[in-house]
Amino acid sequence: xxxxxIQVKNLKKYYSVHQKEPGLLGSLKSLFKRKYYDVKAVDNxxxxxxxxxxxxxxxxxxxxxxxxxxxxxxxxYPTSGQVxxxxxxxxxxxxxxxxxxxxxxxxxxxxxxxxxAIESFILNKAIYEVPDAQFxxxxxxxxxxxxxxxxxxxxxxxxxxGQRMKMELIAALIHSPKILFLDEPTIGLDVVMQKKIREFIxxxxxxxxxxxxxTSHYMEDVKQLCERVIVIDHGTILFDGKLDEIIxxxxxxxxxxxxxxxKVDLEKLKEIGKIESFExxxxxxxxxxxxxxxxxxxxxxxxxxxxxxxxxxxIEDIIRQLFTNK
Amino acid sequence: xxxxxxxxxxxxLQNEFxxxxxxxxxRFRNVLRLLMTxxxxxxxxxxxxxxxxxxxxxxxxxxxxxxxxxSIVLSSPSGERIGEEIANGDLSNYLVKPLNYLRYxxxxxxxxxxxxxxFNILELSLLFLWLRPIVNLPNNxxxxxxxxxxxxxxxxxxxxxxxxxxxxxxxxxxxxxSIAFLTFVFLETLSGAVxxxxxxxxxxxxxxxxxxxxxxxxxxxxxxxxxxxxxxIIRILIQSTIWLFLIFRFAQFIxxxxxxxxxxxxx
Ligand SMILES: Nc1ncnc2c1ncn2[C@@H]1O[C@H](COP(=O)(O)OP(=O)(O)O)[C@@H](O)[C@H]1O
Ligand SMILES: [Mg+2]
Numbered sequence: 001x002x003x004x005x006i007q008v009k010n011l012k013k014y015y016s017v018h019q020k021e022p023g024l025l026g027s028l029k030s031l032f033k034r035k036y037y038d039v040k041a042v043d044n045x046x047x048x049x050x051x052x053x054x055x056x057x058x059x060x061x062x063x064x065x066x067x068x069x070x071x072x073x074x075x076x077y078p079t080s081g082q083v084x085x086x087x088x089x090x091x092x093x094x095x096x097x098x099x100x101x102x103x104x105x106x107x108x109x110x111x112x113x114x115x116x117a118i119e120s121f122i123l124n125k126a127i128y129e130v131p132d133a134q135f136x137x138x139x140x141x142x143x144x145x146x147x148x149x150x151x152x153x154x155x156x157x158x159x160x161x162g163q164r165m166k167m168e169l170i171a172a173l174i175h176s177p178k179i180l181f182l183d184e185p186t187i188g189l190d191v192v193m194q195k196k197i198r199e200f201i202x203x204x205x206x207x208x209x210x211x212x213x214x215t216s217h218y219m220e221d222v223k224q225l226c227e228r229v230i231v232i233d234h235g236t237i238l239f240d241g242k243l244d245e246i247i248x249x250x251x252x253x254x255x256x257x258x259x260x261x262x263k264v265d266l267e268k269l270k271e272i273g274k275i276e277s278f279e280x281x282x283x284x285x286x287x288x289x290x291x292x293x294x295x296x297x298x299x300x301x302x303x304x305x306x307x308x309x310x311x312x313x314x315i316e317d318i319i320r321q322l323f324t325n326k
Numbered sequence: 327x328x329x330x331x332x333x334x335x336x337x338x339l340q341n342e343f344x345x346x347x348x349x350x351x352x353r354f355r356n357v358l359r360l361l362m363t364x365x366x367x368x369x370x371x372x373x374x375x376x377x378x379x380x381x382x383x384x385x386x387x388x389x390x391x392x393x394x395x396x397s398i399v400l401s402s403p404s405g406e407r408i409g410e411e412i413a414n415g416d417l418s419n420y421l422v423k424p425l426n427y428l429r430y431x432x433x434x435x436x437x438x439x440x441x442x443x444x445f446n447i448l449e450l451s452l453l454f455l456w457l458r459p460i461v462n463l464p465n466n467x468x469x470x471x472x473x474x475x476x477x478x479x480x481x482x483x484x485x486x487x488x489x490x491x492x493x494x495x496x497x498x499x500x501x502x503x504s505i506a507f508l509t510f511v512f513l514e515t516l517s518g519a520v521x522x523x524x525x526x527x528x529x530x531x532x533x534x535x536x537x538x539x540x541x542x543x544x545x546x547x548x549x550x551x552x553x554x555x556x557x558x559i560i561r562i563l564i565q566s567t568i569w570l571f572l573i574f575r576f577a578q579f580i581x582x583x584x585x586x587x588x589x590x591x592x593x
Contacts, residue, residue, distance in 0.1 A: 123337055
């Protein structure tokens with residue numbers, strides 16, 4: 001129970017990219033002589049994940065999230081480092097491992113476009129050698145959870161993006177994987193559908209004690225779902241821990257939202273802290289975390305204040321700051 | 327294992343039927359080609375009982391047979407998909423599953439071939455009922471069995487050649503289409519699909535024996551027509567089987583190399 005099911009140690013994945021010359025002739029030439037440069041997609045990353053955890057991977061585009069998941073799925077060989085998932089080395093692609101995990105990529109689809117989704121489920125049942133009874137039970141359960149019974153027999157190409165994502169999830173889960181990698185599962189979906197998918201992921205995690213890694217650049221996904229997050233940028237981990245600890249660790253400031261009730265001397269106000277916005281009677285002032293209550297007292301003393309609020313910055317803002325400061 | 331086969335097979339058939347109009351047009355094209363060929367040759371034979379030393383039934387048999395063999399052997403719709411999937415990265419969908427990619431696409435090819443062959447037979451039967459052409463059928467079982475065996479091997483060889491060719495998408499995803507196109511023109515000619523290879527100079531014919539190409543079209547037809555007989559049939563069949571095996575190893579080799587590249591560069 002406490003043994004980590006996923007262990008990643010000093011993982012590096014550098015893509016060796018060659019400068020391409022255009023055209024057939026160019027590529028013939030480049031068969032013999034190529035110039036290479038390295039893209040450090042994942043650069044010395046280590047983490048461990050325990051059974052049943054639901055971990056969020058966040059980071060801006062190009063941070064290395066997808067690359068990490070691809071290594072874990074056995075699609076990519078690492079440049080160096082050790083990876084063990086359920087005791088397997090992913091890129092050996094043992095079928096015993098493949099039967100125990102699944103990866104869903106928001107931008108890719110595995111369903112047969114021209115057939116109803118149920119046909120793809122049946123195909124996966126055969127590929128993963130799922131017994132009939134188990135297939136029926138799992139299918140029923142997933143179909144009810146996602147409320148898609150009425151569209152099982154509709155050609156996939158006729159489904160909406162959200163409906164399709166639900167079907168993708170079922171296709172990926174029909175063999176009851178213990179480990180699930182979700183790469184931007186809510187990308188492009190409307191807010192309502194995002195919420196539904198999110199709720200499903202949470203329920204699935206709880207009900208089956210499945211270990212899930214979720215990447216997203218919608219903070220909302222991570223905020224709602226994941227107790228633990230791993231923040232990654234430029235291929236390195238900036239933070240790994242409880243979501244609310246990000247605030248304590250990285251937020252240097254707090255924000256005072258003030259509503260005034262009388263005249264305000266702007267010069268005096270500037271002495272309190274950094275004025276983010278001032279639109280009488282409201283002002284927003286940034287102060288050092290440690291000085292927050294002190295500043296509030298001072299405000300009350302020196303100005304006529306109707307209302308004052310001390311707020312933590314939004315996680316989104318902190319993350320954004322983290323990424324832009326790098 | 328067997329159920330895997332049937333489920334993939336079944337899904338493929340359903341898939342083929344989704345584009346009904348497409349399918350019907352394709353059949354229509356086939357029937358039209360059949361009829362045009364028939365009437366063209368009948369026209370040629372109106373004034374002369376023999377052309378190139380062949381009589382009408384010999385030529386007709388040869389041409390109908392070539393049409394059928396070409397449509398069975400030189401059709402591998404999966405080849406194009408393999409190239410595409412490697413180039414655009416959809417291959418990843420399969421690689422994370424306990425599934426043999428080549429076998430999967432071979433099953434899908436077989437499904438499509440069986441479908442087309444059934445319609446071929448249907449159309450030909452109608453044609454025969456209507457026009458009653460005179461053709462030469464083999465008069466011994468060895469020729470027929472030899473033909474069926476040769477065709478089966480040819481299907482395997484062509485599938486693997488085609489697939490290996492598409493594997494070059496691992497290294498050159500942008501140019502896979504043009505590479506494939508050039509190769510196929512070359513391959514069809516050397517297989518005997520364009521003209522019977524025995525009109526070539528003897529030395530070229532002998533040289534071609536040491537390539538896999540004539541085993542695709544020329545030899546199956548030659549066996550059916552009785553141009554090759556007795557022990558010679560056995561020799562050809564053994565050679566074609568050896569070719570199948572060699573190309574299978576070749577395809578596997580390229581596939582493994584390709585996967586290494588795919589795993590290193592990603593998609
Ligand atoms: N197949 C590839 N070849 C070369 N570079 C790649 C390849 N895939 C991704 N990269 C690069 O690696 C970095 C990480 O990409 P990725 O893992 O997709 O990030 P994320 O999923 O966090 O957006 C980016 O700079 C991206 O351009
Ligand atoms: Mg990504």
